[in-house]
Amino acid sequence: MTYADLSARLNISREAARSLARRRGLPRSRSDDGKALVSVDLAELRYTPRPRRARRADPIDASIARIEAIKVESFKAEIARLEDVATAYRAVFERERERADRLAVELTQAAAETTAANAWAARLEDEVTALRSDRRPGGTIAGYAARRLGHLAAAIVKADRAATAR
Incomplete structure (x- = not known):
């Protein structure tokens, strides 16, 4: 599945899905069209996103x-x-x-x-x-x-x- 698919399933941003795949060391590969694919078993993943913190004002x-x-x-x-x-x-x-x-x-x-x-x-x-x-x-x-x-x-x-x- 692509980072976009993973982010849709977990209800997180695409960048957060990419970061999660790196942290967990999930196997990645490239598809024919050049997109990154991640091999993940969603049942094993057990990921709950942290509640978003408000950005601190500058x-x-x-x-x-x-x-x-x-x-x-x-x-x-x-x-x-x-x-x-x-x-x-x-x-x-x-x-x-x-x-x-x-x-x-x-x-x-x-x-x-x-x-x-x-x-x-x-x-x-x-x-x-x-x-x-x-x-x-x-x-x-x-x-x-x-x-x-x-x-x-x-x-x-x-x-x-x-x-x-x-």
Whole structure:
């Protein structure tokens, strides 16, 4: 019988059948087609195959697998940490953006108030200049100055009311 036949009868691999024939010193020969033949009495053989042991994993492969698992876990932890940091930075960014928006509104209001104040200051300077230099014929300087001061006081009161109304 061939090694293939022996392996089928004993329910083992072909290589195991060949090894068994060598260990037991069974007579072997070649057939006409070049295949090895083994002469064996199956009743005498009394062979029970050992249960297959699981192949031991290559320690290097096992180590690489553990390292990869550790890397994956550490990368996941790092990603989670970076997401937390990004969330914190996003909150700070939002807070600062709101603050900048408030400051921009305040700056716009201050610029408008400054422009209005400069216009009133220019008008008041014109009034003061007119008081100092303007003399009309037929009236006293004191009477004219009193009228101009009244107009100036009225303009100041009007400007103050306009500023407090805002």
